[in-house]
Amino acid sequence: MLLGGLSATALAPGFAFGQATNEIRIGAPLPLTGPLAPEGRKQKRGYDLWAAQVTKDGGVDVGGRKLPVRIIYSDYQSATPRGVQACEFLVNQEKAHFLFSPFGSGAAKAGSAIAERYKIPMIAPTASSVEVYDQGFKYLFGTFTPNSTLTEPLAKLVTEKAPDVKKVAIFSRNDLLPLSLANEMRKSSAARNLSVVYDEKFAIGTLDFAAALTQMRAAAPDWVFVGGYINDLVQVRSQMRDLGMKPKVLTMIAGPAYEEYIQALKGAAENVSSAAWWHPSVRYEGEDLFRSTANYVEVFKAAYNGDTPDYAEASASSAGAILQLALKKAGTLEGPAVRDALASLNVRTFWGPVHFGATGQIDSLTPPVFQIQEGKAVVLVPDEIKRGEFRFGIA
Amino acid sequence: MKTLSSSPWIGPVLALAGGAILAFGLPVLVGDQAYLLRLATQLALLVTLAIAWNLVGGFTGYPSFATAAFFGLGAYAIAVAQQAGWPAWSGFLLAAVLSALLAAPFGFAILRLRGHYFAIASLMLVTILKEVTTGWSDLTGGGMGINLPGAGGNPTAIATVALETMVILAAAALALSMIVAKGRLGFGLACIRMNETAAMGAGIDAPRLKTIAFTLSAAICGLAGATYARWIGYIDPSDVYDVMWSVRPIIAALIGGVGTVFGPVVGSIVYIAFEELMWRNLLTFGTGALGVLIALLVLLLPAGIIPGILRRRAS
Structure with missing residues (x-):
């Protein structure tokens, strides 16, 4: 029945x-x-x-x-x-x-x-x-x-504000979006003569990043760029803190745009920079x-x-x-x-x-670059909606 | 019935003929109902995998979880071959041969384990291949996946060809399964299932027969994976090495009757029908309801549908 x-x-x-x-x-x-x-x-x-x-x-x-x-x-x-x-x-x-x-x-x-x-x-x-x-x-x-519209303004901002940033580490989840972001980050770095001193992928579902992060620390990067989703990024950030890693700039895409990321990390989220296609x-x-x-x-x-x-x-x-x-x-x-x-x-x-452009992808949007400051996402680029200045160092 | 079963070739020939009629008749009958074509293709895919699993899990009694490994390997074999410009038939050949070549030594090694140990070892192969495929991004595209060339072609033609290939593959697998069941290999496998030590004592070369069954099964899974890849047009490691490709054929065989020739076929039909019904009607509890139904079926018909019917007829 x-x-x-x-x-x-x-x-x-x-x-x-x-x-x-x-x-x-x-x-x-x-x-x-x-x-x-x-x-x-x-x-x-x-x-x-x-x-x-x-x-x-x-x-x-x-x-x-x-x-x-x-x-x-x-x-x-x-x-x-x-x-x-x-x-x-x-x-x-x-x-x-x-x-x-x-x-x-x-x-x-x-x-x-x-x-x-x-x-x-x-x-x-x-x-x-x-x-x-x-x-x-x-x-x-x-x-x-396209993903390049996220990495380009970031790279421009960082190199303008901190000319001493020379060494970049790229760490990404082995998945379509993060890999594509890593690719763009490589291009943006090469265009500005930044040397990529560490470039690795992690498997989907990885929980323990200690080995990879220790290796990354040995390369002493000034700028760490991590691509993944919120769960990966919260883990990577807290394990970086446990290992005492303090690069001058830490960028993570695409977690920090979510309120849950700030809630999960509290103080460790401070000064993490990111970019997203939109921000409230x-x-x-x-x-x-x-x-x-x-x-x-x-x-x-x-x-x-x-x-x-x-x-x-x-x-x-x-x-x-x-x-x-x-x-x-x-x-x-x-x-x-x-x-x-x-x-x-x-x-x-x-x-x-x-x-929409010829391929059907939107071509009229400028994705904002932002940074977590005092537990809030503060927009840094573009200038029309800028709310603060870039801060260096992480907790 | 007696006369039919007297010649060992009539069953397989009937299976192949029926498969051919279905394969070329279905697109004519429901060609305008693309969704039905898709469901039929999916059913044929599950039938193929369930029959392949049954060779090892049913006839031989070794619960293999490696189906997804060979399925994924076949899918990647044809994708990489087609990207290199090989014609489709050689991609299929590569899928079958690679799966068999991997299965033979691997099977020979792990078929020494029994029960849970064998199940876990076979499951590991899925994980290993998934990691290798993900890591070897120069060849496989890694997590970016692979687009099969020609995937953007006429979608109706792709859907029709996929259905035809899949149904013929399912029929061929069924025919093979009939031949194995009636032949010396099937007899040997049945002996192994009942009591491997006694079988060895009676002079049955158990390691060899088990490896042959495992290899045959792997080649079929590889072909199924290749057909799937050409059908969907885009594959990535987490899709084709999904452990559900291992689990669903086992459930289908369990429902229909493990170790019987037609059990996997009947079980797949029942499984797909239930899955579709649940998925359509219950937004987020579809999978849960399917699980409950399967549990009920296994409780009510513990040996599966086919043995259940046979027993009723016998009594």
Whole structure:
């Protein structure tokens, strides 16, 4: 009997055809279980906030009609092949008009083939590596700038403020985004005659970094650059402290942008520098439904018990806001028309100015460089939103 | 029934013919339902891996967890070969040969262990290969993964070819499994499963037969990995060396009936059906519910579905 009920509901999506134009159906495959679950939940919070705001505004304007939004979630259990399957399921069975991509560069890259096949515009809120966008696909759009836009301003800032920084250590998780960041860091270092004295990778899931860090300490770097995700970076930072390593500059991407990183490390987070695609302290005015960064942060706080949004959550909300602007411009839900509207979009939003380059990756955003000072992330670059000066040394 | 089973070749030939009909008939029948094609491909993949596992885990009684190792090796073999400009068929050949070449000495060594010890040793191979693949980034791209050339081609064509290859591979594996079960190898393996010491005493060359079974199984897994890589178009170490590639075939075989020829096939169908049903309907508890269902199945039909039916018929 249980099975009978389940199979009845399993068949139900097949009858979704008729109501297709009465609502905007967006498929969102997310890693809601498995190792990427924290990231997946962040993305979900961002989407939900956008959808709730749309409902409050009475719907999305499409060709003079106000249509409600329905986000159809699917858990792909942090496994990329299942993420691809989820994309196909959402388009083919759930009749989604649009897709928000799976989390991260690898899964977005794999899933984008489905979007391309069905001519379904896909917005990727968490894929930055250029390798995701160089496949010649027309239906994939990304809200993260290439990784070089994170390392370049950092390298520029550090070499300007501290000309005596000469030796760089690069340490990265053996994973698509961190490896790509390490690559860019190598290029940025070479361009400024910084010598890379240590360059290693660590395996996904590593907990003990002592051996690698001891080796790194022997190379006496002035600047340590670590690429990984929040759990890795908290471990690396606290083990550096245990080993008494005090490089002049310590940069970590992509953990310090999260409030959880500062909470976990307290004093040890001080003066750790980083860069992210967005930060709640940036100030943009926009034509989107959130109108400005300040207002977005307020709406977010009100919805989630005072939590401050980070770039992952904001990027997810921006994916919705950007799609909404494109729908208004296209005036239809037809995939190819919305795709063209997205490709030619040139608007200001709470996320920043939005314009997609030829490959579909955003090219109008300047990611802020920031540093943890007195337990707060303080923006140092770009100058328009600068809140403090670079500080050297770590605890 | 008696006449059918009298010739050892009729079963395998029927399996291959059925596989060919399915492989080329399915795309015609449900070609416009891309998602169904995908599910069918996934089912054929699981059937293949479950049959391959059954050769070692079922017929011989050695619970191997090395399926993911050979699956990943096959996937990487074809990916690297295609990047070097080799034609597809040679990539498949390389996948099968490499897996077999690795399996033969490794199997010969670890098949001396039994029970839990063997299981752990076989599991280690997955970890070792994953680390080697991740570390050897000049060849494999490391954590960046590999894009298979041609992956951006016509997606419907890719999906159809993947289904055809996978179903034929599954049918071939089934045919092989029938031949093994009816032949001297299967008899020897059954003796080993029941009492290895007695089998050795009776003159059965247990180390050799076990290694042959392990090697055959590995070659099939390698081919399955290669087909998978060409189908998905992008692989990275944590995807193809995922231990779930080892675990799911075992569950499928357990559901259907370990050590029977058709158990892995029936078990895979039941497993995929349940998995799909749970995943569709329960957003975050899908895997948990699947686990509960599997536990119930194993409790109600401890020997698996096929032996359960046979026993009922016998009584």
